[in-house]
Amino acid sequence: SAVISQKPSRDICQRGTSLTIQCQVDSQVTMMFWYRQQPGQSLTLIATANQGSEATYESGFVIDKFPISRPNLTFSTLTVSNMSPEDSSIYLCSVKRGSEDTQYFGPGTRLTVL
Amino acid sequence: GQQLNQSPQSMFIQEGEDVSMNCTSSSIFNTWLWYKQDPGEGPVLLIALYKAGELTSNGRLTAQFGITRKDSFLNISASIPSDVGIYFCAGLNYGGSQGNLIFGKGTKLSVKP
Secondary structure (H helix, E strand, O other), rough: OOOOEEEEEEEOOOOOOOEEEEEEEEOOOOOEEEEEEEEOOOEEEEEOOOOOOOEEEOOOOOOOOOOOEEEOOEEEEEEEEEOOOOEEEEEEEEEEEEOOOOOOOOOEEEEOOO | OOOOOOOEEEEEEEOOOOEEEEEOOOOOOOEEEEEEEEOOOOOEEEEEEOOOOEEEEOOOOEEEOOOOOOOOEEEOOOOOOHHHHEEEEEOOOOOOOOOOOEEEOOEEEEEEE
16 A cells, blocks of 8 residues: 555635645555545545646546646645635545556545635 | 445444445446545545456455446455444446546444444
């Protein structure tokens, strides 16, 4: 597995502001992903963070709302822009190593938007 | 789109009892994964299945990749209080985006001591 940390672990934000979430892995990984888990719900993939190029977004998610960076093989950020209460969720990063199909998840960032 | 039907949605059992939960889909998956999520934590991988018919154990947990590649089950034997949490199945189909794990809606397990 991989040791994955996320910052912040939780935050309470005002409507209209933006929050950047960091994901750090203890070793190089081939792929990094960002998921959203709305209260009491399952996980939904937001995007794949590509190193050195624009992220690949899933249907229903756009770069203007969720800009993503991945400057190297161990670090990625997700920004939740112009937040509204509907953005209140847990945001999780996950990683894949080598050619494995398995994904390992970080501890998540619990976001509350007032 | 692809969907996974996970059941049951929740379970209330007595300590020591065995537990069974499953996921089904109308689509074929190449990989099945089972995760457990504790409150305030990210999902933790329990078992990964890569081959139709595969039966894999991890301690008191046993999971199987259905022969049709459209279903999987997870069994927990002799449950203990720390088994409490939400269990998610997830399927991966190479036809989708490489990261596109499809998650079930979860099974919430409660264990009475």
